[in-house]
Amino acid sequence: MQLVQATSVFLAAAGSVIASPLHSRNTTEKRYAILDNDWSPTGFVPYLMALDAGVEVLGIASSTANTWQKQCAYHALATLEVGNLGCIPVYYGSTYPIINTPELFQAWEAVHGVLPWQGAFKPYNSTAEALGFDPTSGPDPNRITEGAFVEGLPNITAASGSAAALMVEQVRKYPRQVSIYAAGALTNVALAVKLDDEFASLAKELVIMGGYVDVNMLQATGDFLQADINSDINLMIDPEASKIALTAPFPDIVIAGNVANQVMATQEFLDEVYEVKNPYSELFHTYYAAEAFFPYWDETAMALLVDPSLNLNSSTLYLDVDTAYGSPSYGNIHVYQKSLVPPNVRNVTYVHEIDTERLKAMMKRSLQYPKSCGDLGW
Template sequence: MNRLSSLLCSLLCCATVALAAEPKRLVVIDQDGSGPAGSNQMAMMLLLQAPQVQVLGITMVSGNAWEPEEVQHTLRMLELIHRAGMPEVPVVPGAVFPLVRTEEEAKIEQKLYGTLPWYGAWGDLAAHTSQQAYHPPFELPRLVEGEPTLKPSSEDAAHFLIRQVHAHPHEVTIYAAGPLTNIALAVSIDPQFAALTQGIVIMGGSLSPQTSDPEFANSPRHEFNFWFDPEAAHITLRAHWPRIDLTTVDISIKTMFTKEMLAEIGTSPSPAARYLVQYTHEFYYLWDELAAAAWLDPAIITKEQKLYIDVDCTRGPTYGDTLSWAAAGKPPLDLQLVHVQTDLDALRFNAMFVGLMKSASHVTDQ
C-alpha cells in the first residue's frame, strides 16, 4: 500500500469511528409502501441502510397502493434485506382512506374535469385497469416476492407517531413520502405533536416543473400525494413544525433511476442489492429517494426557495393543487415557511443512492 492509500485508509477509519461515536439521527418513516422494490421501498431502504440513522418505525398509508397490501410488501422487504432481526423496526398500519376525498367522488371528478395519469390505489377509475391491477382495499393479492412471516404492529400509525415524538422530544424527524393522512391525524389528536419533532421532510406538491412530461406540463400544480388527500396536506402544512423541507415534482424530475445504476448496484452481494436486482422492473424519477437522501446529506440540495405552501381544498378542477406565496404576497393566515428544494447535485445524490443500496445492512450497529 502506498503512502496516499495508507493516508486515505487512516482517514476513513477515523471518520468511521467518529461516526459510530455520534448519536444516531432519529426518524419515523411514513410511506405509501407499494412494492416490491420501486420508489417507495427504495426510499425506505435508503434510511434503513444509512449507518447514522435509527429508524424508530415505519407507518403505512394508502396512496400508490392500498395500505393493507403496502404493509405486507414492507414487512417482506425488511425480511429480504435482513432487517427483520433486532432491534425491531415496527411496521405500523395507518390510514386506509383519505380524510375526505373518496374513490366514488374521484370518479365524478374524472367525468367533469378529465382523466389524470395516476390514481394510485384507485387504479383507472373508469375501467380499473392501470399499470397495477386493481383490487378492493382489504383484499390482499399474493406477493410475487413471497409472503412475510413478520407481523405488523398492533398500534395505529397516528398514536405511534405521537408516542415516538413524546419519547424523544425535539429529536425525531418525520419523513413523509406518501399522502399525509397519518400525519394530519397525529396533528389533530395532539396539538403538541408537530412542535415536539425536529421537523418534517415531505415529498409532495408541484409548482412549475420545467418538463415536456405531459403529466406535469399540462397540470403544473398537480401532484399525487397532495391530490389524494388534500385536507390532510392542508392540516399538515399549517402545523407548527420546527422546520419543513419539501421535495416537489419540480426537483424530483431532475432525477432518474437508470439501468446503469441498477447494474452497478447488482455488483454487490448485499441483501438490499439482491432484492432490487430481482424485483426492479421500472426506471423512473427518484421522488421519494431524493427526499430521504437530502435529509441524510443536505449538501445534495444546491438551491432552495423559502415559500409559504398550502393546498387548494375547494371542490373543483383545482382541488388538491399546490398553492404557494412569497412573503410579500401571502394572505394574512397562519401559514408556515417551507424550505422548497429547487436544484441538486445529481452526481452526489446518485453516488449516495447507489452506495447505500450496495452496502450491507447496519442492523447490528443499532
C-alpha cells in the same frame, strides 16, 4: 429534470434563494426518524439510506397512495424480512383519506380531467390484479394481491397500534429529535397533528416527497410519461390531510417537489448497483424499472433528510394546498412570498436542486452494503 431551471427562476422570485445547506447538523446527535410511505417491492431504498446514515428508524408507517395502505404495509414487512430487518416495526396507517374516496376522486376527474397516475383510486381492475398488480379501488381496501409480491409474501406481522399514535408517542419520547418522512399521502401525519396539539412542534422536521409547482404546461405539452411523473398523487389523494400537515407548526418543513424529478433511473445505474449482489440489489436491478424509468422520487426526499447539504438551491416561501373540491387544482399547492401570504399559511423550505452524484452514491452504498438488524445495535 427539464422543468427544474424554469421553476427555480419562478420560485426564486417568491422567496429567498439559498445556495448552501439547509442547516448544519451536530454529527454526535442521536438521529431518529419515522418513515411513512406507500411501500412497494422496491420501496426499500429510503430506509436503507436512513440506516446507512446512522438514523434510528423508530417505525415504518403505511399510507394509501399508490395502492391501499394494507398492501403497502405488507410490502414493507416483506422487504424488511428480505434483509433481516424485522427488528424495525411496521404500523398500519389510515386506510381512507380524511374525506376523499375513489368515487369522489373519479367524479372529480369527470369534471376536471383524468390524472395519468391515479394510484389507489384507479378504477377497480380484477384482471390487472390477477396479473400481479397492486389493488386499486374495488370492494375491499384491505384485500391483499399476492401476485404483486415479487419480493415474497411476509412471514412477519405488523405491530399493534396506529401509525398516527406511533408518531405522537415517539415525538413525545424524543422531543425535537424525530424527523417525520412522508413519501406517500399525508393522512397519517394529519391525523397525528389532530390527535395531539403539540405533535408538530415536538417533531424535529417534516420532509415530504410531493408538492409540484407550475407543471401544468408540461403535463399538457409533454408526452404521457411527463404528464405521469408530474401528477401530484401524494397530495391529491388526500388534499385535506395535505393542508393540515403543511400548515402545522413543525420546526421545519422540507419539500422535495419538482426536484424529486431531477434524477431519472437508468439501466446503467441499475447495472452499476448490481455489481455487488445481495437480495436488495437484485430486487432493485430487476424490478425498479420494470414498467418505466421513473425518477428517484422517494430517495431524493430521504437524501435531504439524512444529509441536508445535498441541497444546492432552495427557497424559503409560504405554501398552501387547494382544498376547493370544484377547483381543477384540488390537492395542488400554491406558493406565496411573505408580503402576499394569506392567513394561516406557514413558511417551508422548497428545494430546487440537489447534488445528483452524491444522491446516487448514497443510494449505491446503501444498496450494495445494506444494514441488517445484527448491525444496528439498537
